[in-house]
Amino acid sequence: MTTSEAVLVTGTSTGIGRAIVERLSRDGTRVFAAVRDLSTVDDHPLVTPVRLDVTSAAEAKAAADLVRDALGSSKLRGIVNNAGIGIGGPLEFIDLDEVRRQFEVNLIGQIAVTQAFLPILREQGPQDPRIVFTSSIGSRVAAPFVGPYSASKHALNGMAESLRRELLPWGFRVSVLEPATVSTPIWDKAAEAVSTTVDTLPPRAIELYGEAIESSRKYVAAANDAGIPPSVVADAAHHALFSRRPKAEYLVGTEAKMTAAASSLLPFRVFDRLVLREMRKG
Template sequence: MNTVLITGASSGIGRAAAQWLASHGWLVFACVRSDEDAAALNEVEPKIKPLIMDVTKPEQIEHAVHRVEQELNGDTLTGLVNNAGIAQMGPLALQPLDEFKAHFEVNVFGALSVTQAFLPLLGMDETRKGRPGRVVNITSVGGKLAAPFLGAYSSTKHAVEGLTDSLRRELLPFGIDVIAIGPGSVKTPIWDKAEEKNESTPYANTPWGKSIEKFSEVMLKGGRDGFPPEDIAAVIEEALTSKKPRARYAPVPDRLTNWTIPRRLPKRWVDRAMAKRYAIDVKG
């Protein structure tokens, strides 16, 4: 039986992936941060085993490794999906450093901590039975195209892109593949949470106040009109099972305008396009 551990499985992409993979015969270890979220997952699918694990808490990661190791009974873990993440809007010139650091604690250091802890189960411990597993890191279109006012989030996703490529090359001797999936807009609560945090934005009376308001409108609309998370879950399964998986998948709505063209244009052109879209005043 295929087995997978998914972080950030209480909602959005993580929950959709847990349900999708369980319904396709996988045994899913779904990591959540509360007993309430664990109970909700217990009711969904018998092949989902919720684990209380905050990716920033080493003792919870260690406990999760022990639990999964017992369940595997000497076999390798088929897959690890690093999905847990946070996003909060704000101009980098003013965003509190503690808030910026918190993004790295969850989105980067948390992902690496979990990966390091589970690599033995994925096949670095060569005494385990079965094929080496795969690591799937959920990044973002923002991991390649950085938007204004999501600098903290985009910075972490750029970091995870680099982490993914370096780790994949380092793990070649063990046969453990490491793959990035960088979705565009997805119908996920992460942007609703961002909206709640920014309803009383501390930046309203700054030079970026109106631009942040416009940016929020565009981002929240994109999130609500984006791909259903089940579409990303299907891509995750492909990355975990394909005989020849890509190193990076980019499931992006309106791919030509939101991905292909901006990636090929000069960055100064993209600067001007974003300034116009988000009502950013351009001096000079």
């Protein structure tokens, strides 16, 4: 089946990625849904599952070859680099291999996918092809105990900014999506990650950070109910892909906008205390 335009989306098994696939296919856009487990992609005439682990450059190239062969007369409108993970814990004690894994998925993997698909966007894209990255308000405001995650999102934003300016002469548009709390299964995974982190920390870490980590655990448990639906982020992704004037950065949702504004306007000492107070509400 062919339509005039197609989009590749990574990390589509759940949450934001799945919502983006549903939003695009509902509007008649052909979607290549990239996942590690093909069985997680729902059957739909406009959706083609693509096997892709973003940490493998070889799989990224293989996925690009598959999409190139399958496009037919369709144009590749753009790619949405949505795949990501969240790793946390006190930076004083966190395992360095976990920090490396965080960057491998949230930054290096995004570059690998983008490199693999840029030739197709140049050859079989429209005059203004789009590249979209799912970032986070954590790229602007780093909460305690999610240092690796926030660092990876800060790095992602910096990379996207450079990419946006590098590709401007060829008409490319590059955008980042920056939601705050989104109601997705990632919070269940985060709760499990907190428990795993606690189990692997040395006694000294529990002595120093145990109370704060327990507050974080409660905060994570309550976050899913307080978040915006992933469809709101999907709407922002759709705008970034198809609007005549896409934004470079999308602060998605009231929480993200208010957090960014408070961070910019308040003295850092005041804002730091507010962040700690919010985390302790758990």
